[in-house]
Each structure stands twice: as C-alpha cells, then as structure tokens.
Amino acid sequence: MLRQQEILALELIFRGEDKLSRAIKKRISEAESVGWEETGVGFFSTIKLNYPLSEVPEVRMWSYAFDHPDFPFGGVFNCMIVNENEMELEGVTLGGIDWPHPIDPRLFSDIS
Amino acid sequence: MDENGLDTGKLNLSTGSLNIEHLTNRSYSSNQSVGVSANVAVSSQANPGDPTQSNTNLALNSSNYSYQNTSSQSLDKTLATVGQGSIKVGGKVVEPEGLNRDIANLTKDIYNVDRQQGNIELTVDHRLLSEEGRKQIAADFEKIADKVVEVVDTLNKASPELAGNVADAADNLQQGASDSVEGKDTTGQQIAEKVEDINQREAESLLAQELILPELGEPGDAPELIGKSFDEQVSELTALKSLQEGNFAAGEQSAEEAFQNGYIKGWESASGNGGNGWIGSDADYESAIAFYQNQNAQLRLSLGLPADAPIGGIGDAFLWGGASLLDATYQTLQFVGNVYSYPMGWSDSDNPFTANYDSLIGTDKLFGNPATVAGALGRDVGEIGSYIWEPTALLGTASILGKAAKFDDVGNVVPDKASIGFNGNPALDVVITQYNNNDIHHLFGRGGDTPTKLLDKFGSPEAALKELQMAAQQIANKNYQTGSWVTVKVGDTPVTIQGRVIDGTFRISSIAKKEF
Numbered sequence: 175m176l177r178q179q180e181i182l183a184l185e186l187i188f189r190g191e192d193k194l195s196r197a198i199k200k201r202i203s204e205a206e207s208v209g210w211e212e213t214g215v216g217f218f219s220t221i222k223l224n225y226p227l228s229e230v231p232e233v234r235m236w237s238y239a240f241d242h243p244d245f246p247f248g249g250v251f252n253c254m255i256v257n258e259n260e261m262e263l264e265g266v267t268l269g270g271i272d273w274p275h276p277i278d279p280r281l282f283s284d285i286s
Numbered sequence: 287m288d289e290n291g292l293d294t295g296k297l298n299l300s301t302g303s304l305n306i307e308h309l310t311n312r313s314y315s316s317n318q319s320v321g322v323s324a325n326v327a328v329s330s331q332a333n334p335g336d337p338t339q340s341n342t343n344l345a346l347n348s349s350n351y352s353y354q355n356t357s358s359q360s361l362d363k364t365l366a367t368v369g370q371g372s373i374k375v376g377g378k379v380v381e382p383e384g385l386n387r388d389i390a391n392l393t394k395d396i397y398n399v400d401r402q403q404g405n406i407e408l409t410v411d412h413r414l415l416s417e418e419g420r421k422q423i424a425a426d427f428e429k430i431a432d433k434v435v436e437v438v439d440t441l442n443k444a445s446p447e448l449a450g451n452v453a454d455a456a457d458n459l460q461q462g463a464s465d466s467v468e469g470k471d472t473t474g475q476q477i478a479e480k481v482e483d484i485n486q487r488e489a490e491s492l493l494a495q496e497l498i499l500p501e502l503g504e505p506g507d508a509p510e511l512i513g514k515s516f517d518e519q520v521s522e523l524t525a526l527k528s529l530q531e532g533n534f535a536a537g538e539q540s541a542e543e544a545f546q547n548g549y550i551k552g553w554e555s556a557s558g559n560g561g562n563g564w565i566g567s568d569a570d571y572e573s574a575i576a577f578y579q580n581q582n583a584q585l586r587l588s589l590g591l592p593a594d595a596p597i598g599g600i601g602d603a604f605l606w607g608g609a610s611l612l613d614a615t616y617q618t619l620q621f622v623g624n625v626y627s628y629p630m631g632w633s634d635s636d637n638p639f640t641a642n643y644d645s646l647i648g649t650d651k652l653f654g655n656p657a658t659v660a661g662a663l664g665r666d667v668g669e670i671g672s673y674i675w676e677p678t679a680l681l682g683t684a685s686i687l688g689k690a691a692k693f694d695d696v697g698n699v700v701p702d703k704a705s706i707g708f709n710g711n712p713a714l715d716v717v718i719t720q721y722n723n724n725d726i727h728h729l730f731g732r733g734g735d736t737p738t739k740l741l742d743k744f745g746s747p748e749a750a751l752k753e754l755q756m757a758a759q760q761i762a763n764k765n766y767q768t769g770s771w772v773t774v775k776v777g778d779t780p781v782t783i784q785g786r787v788i789d790g791t792f793r794i795s796s797i798a799k800k801e802f
Binding site: 211213214215216218234235237239247248250252254262264266267268269270272285 | 724770771784800
C-alpha cells in the first residue's frame with residue numbers, strides 16, 4: 175500500500191492518458207512502498223510494482239513541477255523508472271524550504 | 287387476435303406452399319482498431335536490411351495483437367410469424383420448423399454487445415523460434431504467464447469468445463515453453479507452427495465478429511510528429527553529432543536510441559516493409575521525439591543560445607573561432623598592460639589577477655554573440671585554442687586565478703574557484719551557505735551512481751556541492767526552465783540536476799541518481 179503522498183505524486187506525474195501513464199496508474203493500488211525516507215526538504219521512496227510493466231520506456235525520468243500555495247518557489251515530483259518492477263520516487267521543494275506534506279491535489283498547478 | 291391484440295389461438299391458415307424467411311436487422315457502430323504487428327529490436331547492431339542477423343538478435347522479436355475499441359454491435363431477427371391455430375399446407379396440417387408462433391415476441395436477439403473501452407495487448411515472443419531464444423524465454427516465462435492471465439481477464443469482460451481463443455493460444459505457448467524448458471524434442475518448426483496457428487485463429491476470430499481489420503500502414507497514417515519530420519530530426523542529429531563531440535554524450539546516446547526506436551518503426555510504417563503496420567505497434571513516438579528535441583534544446587541552452595537556435599554551418603564555426611582567438615589576444619594585451627601598471631599604481635582594479643577584462647564578444651560588444659550552434663561551438667573552440675596559441679598562456683592563467691571574463695553574458699566564463707563571485711552574483715561561498723543540512727542530505731545522502739562519483743572525486747558533500755554549484759551557475763542565465771533536468775559537466779563528469787534560478791543563482795534541488 176502506498177502513502178497518500180506517493181499516490182498523489184504518481185497521479186500528478188502520470189496524469190496523462192498515454193500508454194505508460196495508464197499502465198502505472200493501473201498498478202498504483204497493488205504497488206508497495208519500500209525505502210521511504212523523509213529528507214526535510216522532500217522525500218524519497220522506492221516503489222515496487224506487483225504487476226510489472228510490460229516494457230520499460232525509453233524515457234526513464236518523469237517529472238511534474240508545480241506551484242502550490244505552501245511552496246514559495248514551487249516543487250517537483252520525480253519518478254525514475256528503474257525496471258519493470260521498480261520505480262524511484264522523489265518529492266522536493268524548489269528553493270530549499272521544509273517540505274509541507276501537501277495532500278490536497280486541487281492546490282497543485284503547473285509551475286509558472 | 288382479440289381487441290387487445292392478443293392471440294386467440296383460432297387462426298386457420300390453408301395454403302399450397304409456405305416459405306419461411308426471417309428478416310435480419312444488424313446495427314454496428316465502432317471506434318476501434320485491431321492490430322497484428324511485429325516488432326523489431328532496436329539495438330545499435332541491428333540492421334533491418336541485413337539478412338544474416340539472427341532472429342534472436344534482430345528481426346521479428348515479437349508479434350503484437352492489440353485490440354482497442356469503443357464499440358456496439360447487435361444482430362437480431364424479425365421472425366417470420368404466424369399466430370396460434372391451424373396451418374395446412376397442401377391440405378395437410380403441419381407445424382413448420384423455424385416458424386415463430388408467438389405474436390408477442392416477433393424479434394429474437396442474436397447478440398447485442400456493448401464493449402467497454404478497451405486497450406488489450408498480447409505479445410507473442412518470437413524468441414520461441416530459436417533454440418537460444420527458447421532458453422531466454424524459459425527464464426522469463428513466468429512473467430509472460432502472469433501477463434497472459436491479466437490479458438485474458440481483461441479480455442473476458444469485453445469478449446468471452448476472443449478471451450477463449452487467447453486462453454487457448456496461451457495454453458499452446460505454455461506447452462511449447464514447458465517443452466522447451468524440460469528439454470523435450472520440440473523443434474523450432476513445431477513451435478513456429480503453433481504461433482502461426484494462433485495467428486490464423488486470431489484473424490479468423492476477429493473476422494467472424496465482423497470487426498474492421500486495419501489496412502497496413504500508409505505514410506499518411508503515421509501519427510503527426512511534434513514539430514519536425516523524421517528526416518529533419520535525423521539530419522539535425524547528424525549535424526549536431528559532428529559539432530558537439532564530447533558534449534552531452536550520455537544524453538545524446540539516450541536520445542539517439544530513443545529516436546532510433548521511433549524512427550525505425552516509423553520507417554516501417556511508411557514503407558509497409560515486412561507488413562509491420564504502425565497500428566498496434568508499441569512505438570512511443572511522442573516520448574522518443576520529445577526527449578530528442580529536449581536534448582537538442584538543452585545543447586543550445588548550454589551554449590548560451592535560444593532553445594530553437596539554428597544549427598548554422600561550418601562557416602559560422604570558423605568565423606567565431608577566429609573571433610574568439612582575436613578576443614583572447616585583446617584580453618592578453620589588457621592583462622600585460624596590468625602587469626606593467628600594477629606595481630606603479632597598486633590599485634586593485636589594476637591587479638592583473640583580479641581585474642575585470644573587457645571582451646570583444648558578448649551583448650553590446652564588438653562581435654556580439656553567435657546566433658547558431660556552429661558559431662557558439664566555434665567560439666568555444668577558439669577559446670580553448672587561445673590557451674595553446676598564446677605564447678605565454680598568460681590569459682589562461684589569469685582566467686583561473688582572477689576573474690578575467692573571456693565573454694560577457696554568454697555563459698562560458700569559468701569563474702574563480704577561490705572566492706570571486708559569479709558574474710556579479712553572490713560569491714560562491716555565500717551561495718553554498720544557503721544550503722542547509724537537509725538540502726545537502728537530499729542531494730547526496732540517498733546514494734546513487736552520480737552523487738557517489740562526486741563524493742569519491744571531491745571527498746565530501748560540501749566540496750562536491752561547491753564544484754557542482756559552479757557548473758550549475760553557468761546555466762543560470764540561459765532561459766533555464768524551472769524544474770527541468772539539465773546536464774552540466776563537473777570536470778569530466780556529466781551530472782544531471784534540477785532546480786530553480788532564484789535572484790540570479792541556480793538553486794540545485796535534486797541530482798539524478800544516475801544519468802538518464
């Protein structure tokens with residue numbers, strides 16, 4: 175089971191309806207989080223997919239940079255697809271402030 | 287019938303002959319595609335035109351069966367009907383077979399299928415066709431089996447009949463793979479026949495359902511590309527490769543592979559070569575092209591050019607190489623002048639190692655700035671050449687020890703490593719103090735190939751950050767897009783970073799754990 179933050183990050187990064195985004199969103203409910211770490215300015219976690227991706231995409235790194243009222247300089251969610259079964263997720267503030275643990279998806283907007 | 291339209295059962299029909307024919311009503315609407323395609327491995331060794339390359343290494347690595355639809359189809363019949371009562375044909379009472387006698391039910395639904403929007407794919411791995419391939423397939427067969435189960439499960443909701451066929455196909459494949467694993471005498475030919483049989487049954491099944499099979503790909507069918515055509519992209523890649531040697535090596539390789547993948551499949555699509563229509567192909571055109579274009583843009587930004595700057599020609603490179611050499615000479619003269627004047631005036635502004643040096647290159651300067659990739663690269667080559675060409679290399683020394691500005695506003699200045707600021711921005715040491723322990727831990731504490739390389743090279747996170755910050759600062763004034771990934775060089779090490787430019791300073795937020 176993923177944390178709320180992890181689900182939010184994945185849903186924002188893979189908010190599109192392309193093949194990869196659909197495949198990942200489909201696997202969120204069955205995914206597991208291992209190696210969760212809060213760094214003060216963000217977090218890292220390793221996501222294990224119980225249903226592997228049918229293929230690893232050419233583009234491994236996917237990001238969503240956002241504006242948010244609690245982030246004076248914005249923030250970024252990153253997801254590196256390591257292999258069919260594993261992804262490395264990262265959230266980090268831009269500008270070095272403390273990570274405010276945002277959970278309301280309605281407050282996120284594409285970074286200006 | 288009575289006054290309510292109900293059958294009284296008192297009908298008497300006498301006729302010489304009776305022919306029964308039901309009326310067929312068919313409706314069908316769809317937005318769907320069905321694809322049977324083959325995929326080609328894209329490796330640097332792969333050559334679609336080389337018949338000597340083995341199946342395992344090159345050509346038909348897999349067949350894709352894709353089935354996507356939003357469709358509705360129904361078939362019913364208006365039945366030939368005669369109400370309840372007596373029917374005589376040729377004077378004999380009969381009960382004609384197939385004749386509907388129920389006037390309350392005049393139609394019969396044959397089928398009525400509303401398919402949910404589907405996206406179903408089955409991949410048949412052609413490694414089954416060779417001994418070596420079967421060994422490979424044995425290793426990961428468990429994954430395939432899981433996938434097939436998932437496919438059948440999904441397919442079952444849309445079309446039980448098709449799901450049954452796929453399940454049969456899966457059984458055949460499983461048997462073939464099991465035989466292979468167990469070392470039974472299952473020849474490649476036998477397995478090939480099974481695959482062919484699956485192909486045939488898939489096609490028959492689809493045809494039986496009156497689905498619209500796609501034509502092979504035509505050039506006009508290819509998805510619209512982002513911005514530029516394949517040919518233009520290839521041409522650009524070739525031109526850039528000849529110019530940017532040593533720059534963005536890792537990124538270029540990734541981009542090339544990504545692009546090649548899309549290109550080869552697009553080429554197959556356009557030519558219809560080998561029957562590989564693009565419909566059903568898993569080529570991720572948009573991602574491949576977008577990634578490639580991003581790399582092109584990053585190269586330009588790293589040279590201080592707009593993201594869409596033209597490539598330019600060799601003439602630009604020569605022109606700006608010469609300009610750069612002249613500029614070096616001009617600055618050398620200033621340096622030498624300071625060497626002579628410094629002992630007399632003792633003015634800091636004359637100190638040859640800390641003085642500002644005027645440049646001929648830059649905004650509002652004599653030569654201005656190059657506008658093309660070739661020009662910018664020529665300018666950089668000229669700068670490097672100037673250190674060799676100048677007899678005493680004095681200016682090179684001054685550049686390192688002082689804050690000699692080779693160029694203005696074009697981002698190629700490597701600032702003083704010790705204490706002098708970044709083109710008027712806060713000094714490096716001040717910038718570094720703005721990173722707290724959490725920031726530094728986030729950048730280096732998680733491990734990863736690239737952070738580890740930097741730590742090994744510079745000994746501590748703080749020292750590594752200082753070097754990285756100097757490299758990052760060079761792109762601070764180059765239209766950096768907030769939150770995007772960009773690769774800088776720290777010595778010989780490419781480091782991909784992400785951040786935001788705040789008050790002229792590049793604030794690094796993240797380092798890619800490995801280059802991508």
